[in-house]
Amino acid sequence: MKLKRKFYNRPTLDVAKDLLGKKIVHYINGKRLVGKIVEVEAYIGAIDKAAHSYNNRRTKRSEIMFGPPGYAYVYLIYGMYNCINVVTQNEGKGTAVLIRAVEPVENIETMAYNRYNRPIESLKKRQIINLTDGPGKLCMAMGITKAANNGMDLCGNTLWIEKAAEDRTFEIVTTTRVNIDYAEEAVHFPWRFYIKDNPFVSRK
DNA sequence: ACATCGATCTAC
């Protein structure tokens, strides 16, 4: 069951927590690449020095964050890696949730090729974890790029998030965000959420 | 125009 726009048009911290356990789906080359979301971070531009939208600063890059909810904000980081966010709340807020890690669910063999150009059978356990346990890694594994997916409607038929059939039993860990040392007081905001004991969470 | 740097990852 695909999440509707209404799901995204809520307070960002609620959306962030509720995204845990959901499945992100990228339909590409006739296949569903699917991962269960196990780690997220919230970014709330108006008050958040860690956000690209801080102080309601609209730039060419961050503009999508100020658009309507339920769209993908994909940006290039360190000149090499893509990261995907979902835009939250109502238009004009500059808020989004970064998806930091997923657990592979469908078409893992394709993810193995996207990451290592090797068959899944040849990977060690440690390398399976390494497929999707970080924001750049999961985008590579799932074929998500800024060029193809930035600004894409998550209520469409290419990239979306859906309810998982089972599972509501996990425990959520709340902590501070990763790699935002420059963000002064925002360094301490407890806006990172992950599923306790899930092996695909980054930075255990 | 140009210098700076990053919501990261990999290899050494």
Next chain:
DNA sequence: TAGATCGATGTG
């Protein structure tokens, strides 16, 4: 733990 690698951003 350092190096990769480049577009976005801010400044002059």
